[in-house]
Amino acid sequence: MKEIKKIIECKSVVEKLRKKGYKIGFVPTMGSLHDGHLNLIRMAGRECDCVIMSIFLNPTQFGPGEDLGKYPRNFRKDCIKAKNEGVDYMFHPGVEEMYPPGHRTWVEVGGLSSIMCGRFRPGHFKGVATVVLKLLDIINPDNAYFGEKDYQQMVIVRRMVKDLNLGVKIISCPTVREEDGLAMSSRNKYLSKEERKEAVILYRCLNMADSMIVEGEKNLKKIKDKLKGELKDNKFVKKVDYFDFRDPLTLEKKNRVRSGDKEVLAAAAAWIGNTRLIDNVIIKL
Ligand code: PAJ
Secondary structure, three states: OEEEOOHHHHHHHHHHHHHOOOOEEEEEEOOOOOHHHHHHHHHHHHHOOEEEEEEOOOHHHOOOOOOOOOOOOOHHHHHHHHHHOOOOEEEOOOHHHHOOOOOOOOOOOOOOOOOOHHHHOOOHHHHHHHHHHHHHHHHOOOEEEEEHHHHHHHHHHHHHHHHOOOOOEEEEEOOOEOOOOOEOOHHHHHOOHHHHHHOOHHHHHHHHHHHHHHOOOOEHHHHHHHHHHHHHHOOOEEEEEEEEEEOOOOOOEOOEOOOOOOEEEEEEEEEEOOEEEEEEEEEEO
16 A cells, blocks of 8 residues: 655556556545444445545634644554555545645635525534545545445535545445444544443434334434433433434435325434534434
């Protein structure tokens, strides 16, 4: 696996790969790799001739007072994991390389960026969209792989790719979970032992929503109120940012299941102690 730090070098490597006619798969990450990330690499490896991963802890998607400073960094360990999974190139630019002094251009995906997580993390998706666009331009992949764990992010990236006519296929990969069901996340490291045990409540509540809908409840507001209450009653849950039902394609809010609906997205964000966790499930009707 070759490590690349400079944009100009990355572009020249990509140009050579393109000349050889290779199909390029790209997996963008912020590092601290776990099985969720590794699964994206595996998918890219199966579908492409060459896999490029990026590890860039993107400061512009963190708000003031968020966890940028304490976000886990394990670059050397990450490289070993990535290499073992068959990553061919690791793009690992510094902050100044991606945002040189004077950088002033931002990408905003209107509407989708201010709902759900965007309501509680203003500016977050502007930072995500901007860095993803920059990375897609540098790497110019055929396919780019995103996890459903960050469902809203995936929908925003798809919208941006469509709106800006970017010639890349966005492939979404199912959420990889711990044995008890907790969605894998770099932020799970922040949880104390007791919090870790209880953190699965988020997934449990999403599954309860699934059962209630499958059993015939159509009033999603009613389910939401019940499950938000369930979450709030847990002493480890400090705050529930949202528990929403949405259209999986447009993220439009849904208050009722209607005949003809095929799928509903249930998505939630809650604070377990001082750690903000997100999760979602697609409910098949
Ligand atoms: P990061 O949180 O490192 O995640 C990188 C990719 O891994 C994202 O597509 C995310 O959805 C996926 N992922 C994380 N946990 C997962 C899990 N348990 N199962 C499946 N996929 C999972 O998301 C980001 O970084 C950044 O916002 C980024 C897109 C790199 C832009 O900075």
